[in-house]
Amino acid sequence: MEFEMERFISALFDRSPPHAVEHLQLVLIPLTTAFIIAFPTAVLLTRRRFIKYTDRVMTFFNMGQTIPPLAVIAIFFPFLGLGRTPALFALTIYALLPIARNTLAGLKGVPQDVKEAARGMGMSEWEMLFKVEIPLSMPVVMAGVKISVVLTSGTAALGALVGGGGMGAVIFAGIDFFRAELIIAGTLIIGVIAIVLDRLLTVIDNILTPPHMKT
């Protein structure tokens, strides 16, 4: 395989940008959806009434991550067909577990004495959740979101295989036509997307992290 600088630059700046936008959507939409599903679910699973379902639900989330996204698409092919929708769906399922797992871990990690005192002061369960438990578990929750972001950024490249678009389209074109420039440009941009999103989340994380936990 040969490498031409001119082609590389063209691949990077002419061919990639529209795919990069698609790729960003393939990351952000599943991530947001996964958060909206996984976070409240995990919070519920730490409530006394629902604690007995924790294992079952977590097994489901675990499965979501062990089954490769391509297999998920294959399983749901009869219902969802090909294209963007199944890609988004598969990526969402893939992103659930780290968020759910870290939310559980974060909530369980809230010091027992703080909860005991909060309850003893007369905080209701809701007040405890929103004023004590969620704020104190934020750093761990955000760590989970970051794992999901990095994971989804990479996996989203597979979306192109089912016509879902994204940077995968550039990479697979490179593989098909034996063009190193395309492969490298595609990979590079995925990397940049992952890093930029991670930094962005770090900023949010910093805002949400309680002052005493900041390093």
Added chain:
Amino acid sequence: MIKLDKVDKVFPGTTVPAVDQVSFQVDEGNICVFVGPSGCGKTTILRMINRLVEPTGGDIYIKGQKVSDKGVNPDYLRREIGYVIQQIGLMPHRTIEQNVALVPRLLKWPEDKIKPRVKHLLEMVGLEPDEVAQKYPHQLSGGMMQRVGVARALAADPPIMLMDEPFGAVDPIVRGRLQDEFLRLQKEMKKTICFVTHDINEAIKMGDHIVIMNKGRLVQHGTPMEILSNPADEFVKDLIGSDREIKLLELTRSEEIVEHTDEIPEVVNKKDCFIQAIDPVQRALETMMKKDSDLVGVRDGESFIGTISWEDIKKHINRISGDQA
């Protein structure tokens, strides 16, 4: 003020009751200390009073009102009861000010009432409001955190306080100081207090009334003097220790044996030989030796209330050993 009537607690999955048929009563304005080895059920009793634990049998009354009544919301009940625990449990993500203001905010006090209240409370527990109010708990020492814990429990001026080894997490010197300061505060506040400790010395020092627990049962209750001079059984004797007579001197407050007079004897004044009413009798002895006097003056705060003589102390010791015989 607080009444327990044959209260039982069997925790799920166990057969041995953690609290077994316990009945007693705490009078208004008194400190009642629960003392006993770990696992004796003292903390469980405390947690049943504010319904952090629900009893499996018996009834608990506060001011004649049954706490387990359907109309009583446990969250609202707890807002009316100060609660201090050994681990303190300050909200690590909130400033000291926000921590102390927790219950007033839950009770939806107007903000302009909360600020001065927090300032007053911090001063009351011996902290400098300007210095600590905006700090976070991890920036304070253990002793300071304990003080904040007490201030937080007092914030909404609850008539009742539950304190679970409130001074347990600090070193003995700081503990002694916190105990003294708290007793001084209590003189003005006159709260009804349930206080849990495993330390019999602390129990005797803090308690108007002591409840001794063992294996979920109430073994003996009475004033510190009653318990020291007349232990109910071997368990109580062991708990008190072999230095019972000395302890009595160490732990009898001077005010209990003071001879009340209004006139300050000249010898006391000349040698500047004074102690405080809540000081132990042992302090009276020390002062006598240091100042080479056989009479000490006793003050309650600034005001003179009477004297203790060497004879008074001897009589006191004799009375105790007489009880013993």
